[in-house]
Amino acid sequence: MTLFPLLADLSGRPVLVVGGGEVAVRKIEALLRAGARVRVHARALDPVLQGWLEQGRLTRLDGEFDPAWLDGVWLLVAATDDHAFNARLAEQAHARGLWANVVDDAQLSSVQIPAVVDRAPLQVAISSGGAAPMLARRIRERLEIELDHSLGDFATLFARHRDAIRKRFPALPQRRRWFDRVIDGPVSVLLRNGRHEDAERAFRDALESDRDDDNAGSVALVGAGDGDPGSLTLKALRVLNQADVLVCDPALPAAVIDMARRDATRLTAPQDREALVELLVRHAGNAMRVAYIKAGDAFRMAPDSALRAVLERRNVVCEVIAGVCDGPARAPGA
Incomplete structure (x- = not known):
């Protein structure tokens, strides 16, 4: 059919x-x-x-x-x-x-x-034409995991500024390039973290900018938990699949690193804190989505808990993704 x-x-x-x-x-x-x-x-x-x-x-x-x-x-x-x-x-x-x-x-x-993934006003519909409804439902379950709920807020943001976008970028190719920059930029990170006013401000800045290369990147500080890839949170998996650059702690198990996007650039995190910060800032400044991943729940514990504030003072959009640990956060084998 x-x-x-x-x-x-x-x-x-x-x-x-x-x-x-x-x-x-x-x-x-x-x-x-x-x-x-x-x-x-x-x-x-x-x-x-x-x-x-x-x-x-x-x-x-x-x-x-x-x-x-x-x-x-x-x-x-x-x-x-x-x-x-x-x-x-x-x-x-x-x-x-x-x-x-x-x-x-x-x-x-x-x-x-059809089976529907609802991120209103964004919707994804899946149908097997009646041939295999359970398969359609299974695909819907996978997409429910993959598609963050903040996508609805993102779509609403585009809808609210629709007329301004068309006026600012009347030519379709120009408008497409702008959409690509905004979708891949920091607005989605801000929305995921509930920072709606900051997301609105970043969206307006992108709309008013005259530059074609003004898409700033972002940094995600990802806790890898106890080192078992199965313990990574859904949010961590989404970020690893989207990252352009993966900065890995030396103690991180290879199995966790393998969960990231295959074509992402993989770098070993410098042990020197200042060198690490400069590395993250440089790649984010080159419009890259950077994920710095470390065992345990490091980025919500001292001293690594201060890293987010350091990056934000350097005007880098940053989010912290918790690691899941059975006991106190520690590196594998510690």
Whole structure:
């Protein structure tokens, strides 16, 4: 089956869901989140749906199913366990030119409802065309791990300044280059750390700058925990996959270093503190995303806990990512 991917605006639009069980709950929850006006026909309602009905979040249609209920709705979702009834519903919807989704039956459906990773207003939809829904869900689980929740704030930032961006960079190639610089720059780091005002300021500075090379880099101070790659946090893995330069403590196990992006430049951290700071500042100043990784939870403990403040005084955007340790933070083998 060849599907054309699209995202539908159902805000304020009527949708008919037939079925009142657990599957219907999942579908209706997504529809309500999208702002749809949900009408439900079912012999019995799941307690969750009954609660939503009492709250006025949906409307119930009682009695025997009336095909006239399909008139004026935008979408039919058939979520009953009666295949023959679902087939009749789909046929009646198709005759009216309506989109119809029959749960777990791709052949009867004219529209599929995908697995979704929601970073509103950013959304990623995954569909197997009904062939392997569990595979689509597994991919969604992986993307949930990979895609930081701050991406929604990032997308909102772009949306809020959309007109100013188009006015500032009217030519598409110029606008693309600017987007690349901002996406790879420090704004995302600031958002990940909840520094929204600083992110807004950095975004505006990038928008107002006349330079094409004004994209400053950033430094992430990553705690590697007890040296087991499986103990790295999801945030640490994201940073290691994004780093252009990896600065490694000499005591760091090779297995942890191997978790980083393959084409990242790998450097051994100098033992001299001033030399280390200069190394980090130089690479960040060359628009690189730098990850300095050290065993334990070093960057939240003295003396390494002071490194973030030192870098920020040098105008380097910096974040600290905690290391997970069973006991007191220590280097492997210590």
